Amino acid sequence: MCGIVGYVGRDRGQGSSVLDSVAPAVDQESADGQHGALDVVMEGLRRLEYRGYDSAGVAVITADGIESRKKAGKLTNLVEELAADPLPRSLTGIGHTRWATHGGPTDQNAHPHLADGGKLALIHNGIIENYAELKAELTGEGLTFLSDTDTEVAAGLVGYLYRGLVESGAQGDLLTLALQQACQRLHGAFTLLAIHQDQPGTVVAGRRNSPLVVGLGDGENFLGSDVSGFIDFTRRAVELGQDQIVTITPDDVTITDFFGAPAEGTEFHVSWDAAAAEKGGFESFMEKEIHDQPDAVGQTLLGRSDVSGRLVLDELRIDESILRSVDKIVVLACGTSAYAGQVAKYAIEHWCRIPTEVELSHEFRYRDPIVNEKTLVVAISQSGETMDTLMAVRYAREQGAKVVAICNTNGSTIPRESDAVLYTHAGPEIAVASTKAFLAQITAAYLLGLYLAQLRGNKFRDEIADVLADLAEIPAKIQAILDDAEKIKQLGADMANAKSVLFLGRHVGFPVAMEGALKLKELAYIHAEGFAAGELKHGPIALIEEGQPVVVVMPSPRARDSLHAKVVSNVQEIRARGAVTIVIAEEGDTSVAAYSEHVFYVPASPTLLAPLLTTVPLQIFALALASAKGYDVDQPRNLAKSVTVE
Ligand code: AGP
Secondary structure, three states: OOEEEEEEEOOOOOOOEOOOOOOOOOOOEOOOOOOOHHHHHHHHHHHHHHHOOOEEEEEEEEOOEEEEEEEEOOHHHHHHHHHHOOOOOOOEEEEEEEOOOOOOOOOOOOOOEEEOOOOEEEEEEEEEOOHHHHHHHHHHOOOOOOOOOHHHHHHHHHHHHHHHHHHOOOOOOHHHHHHHHHHHHOOEEEEEEEEEOOOOOOEEEEEEOOOOEEEEOOOEEEEEOOHHHOOOOOOEEEEOOOOEEEEEOOOOEEEEEOOOOEOOOEEEEOOOOHHHHOOOOOOOHHHHHHHOHHHHHHHHHOOOEOOOOOEOOOOOOOOHHHHHOOOEEEEEEOHHHHHHHHHHHHHHHHHHOOOEEEEEHHHHHHHOOOOOOOEEEEEEEOOOOOHHHHHHHHHHHHOOOEEEEEEOOOOOHHHHOOOEEEEOOOOOOOOOOOOHHHHHHHHHHHHHHHHHHHHHOOOOHHHHHHHHHHHHOHHHHHHHHHHOOHHHHHHHHHOOOOOEEEEEEOOOHHHHHHHHHHHHHHHHOOEEEEEEHHHHHHOHHHHOOOOOEEEEEOOOOOOOOOHHHHHHHHHHHHHOOOOEEEEEEEOOOHHHHHHOOEEEEEOOOOHHHOHHHHHHHHHHHHHHHHHHOOOOOOOOOOOOOOOOOO
């Protein structure tokens, strides 16, 4: 939640070219290619807006001191504000897009917040839990506050400490010192970035349990909530540890802990390119990301086996003897990632014969779970920053469990705090509603399951090779669904006035049904619920009335245990009560047409791999329905891409 950017550059002369359409005519780039702070910050905010879009703001250091502009609503409002009231050229700046926690989404509550008589500007991501206590203390010292935010209290504290240092005659980098002292007093989760007009050419940041990465440039340096904050300018990045302060100047990056002791970060190369985070001709990021899915699955499979067909997961640096002795797997995740875990449970238990539980991260650690050295925790997170999952990972490790992260974001916190990581290679996912990350997560979790089965001897090599061969066919099958999506798009658009849509599935189709319902809730703001088809008769069937749309994820007729016949019976039961059924079935399953108002076929696949296909029409359906309602599918209301608060 909240996107944060910081920039500082060396003065190499001035020119007059304008960088982009985001901040028209607001800043300049010099003739030798030097960036203006506002260019960089606005470009970073444009890329980070998916993290929160309740308000946006910037502050820069100019010859006359700190200047700031901020505006409630989406980034475009700030762009308009900057066009109406431009900022002078600057080489030091910070910017913020907000997902509101303390205080509503107003201009006043937007960041940056100023302190020290307007000489200091500060932005923040996270929640400062002891802000009320600090506010009372600072008010007692004569400070006044204009907003309802915890951030303004943090700004006030840093400004107050800065002033104290000046008055005590302290020398040197007082902003870094003040931020160190402030961070020692703050409780909760935070990334703070501050600039002070008396220290042009310096941006100081502190982090605890909240994301921050450094971008390394030539005569310029960057800060971002994630690498997309500076991906247009550099691919060299530095991961920071917990409870660290980083000070960037044009030529230096200095890292300490909160007490000033020197610390180090870890440099890494950003493999995503800027174009991967653009819409590429599609109307929305979500549409583009749905179309990225053949690639997302293909890339996640790439390079995971050796010439003899043996599965090799180099990143899985956990002692093989520990993996052999695992007697329980606990998958921890939230939202869509948790549904990926639920799909994977069927496969992992089937292939490895290890009992596997899937638990929402925020429920896990508060119920005294049974976790020990023989438990393997699999933490699934697209962003790698979800606070609920991070806290659950920490708890599990404290209990002695080994943790493998399945993550899409290099340099993020969850992989860094896990024992090993299996990266999904879906590329940047910008739309708030997760699509390609979901399929990539299932793929990665399947690779993990197959690897454990190989290691523990649950499956013969040729059996594993067969599943890998089936997985290798999935990208082309997804492409076939995408190439033939007009009918489902049309149905989504035709159903724009639906008040409620139910989803039914069985076996691996059950989590797919829940994921289909989640997509519709978050994008179209209508009631949608996913049920296990077998559970219908135990209560939910009472919801069925004349005209109720029900999407059914039909198992393959070739599947074991007559699941197909049972779900067909469920379809008949709801049709008899007036439901309008929309069935996602396997190609060749001609029997369902007689029982469905609408049928959409996906290519045949083994049962366990079917979710990689049946999910796709549900994504397209939700996208089409929400688009027909005129909603912003990339930035649905009230949501943020990366949920970094508990
Ligand atoms: C899915 O469309 C949502 N945006 C949300 O449920 C998401 O999957 C969840 O917040 C978990 O995020 P993560 O994968 O980054 O941890």
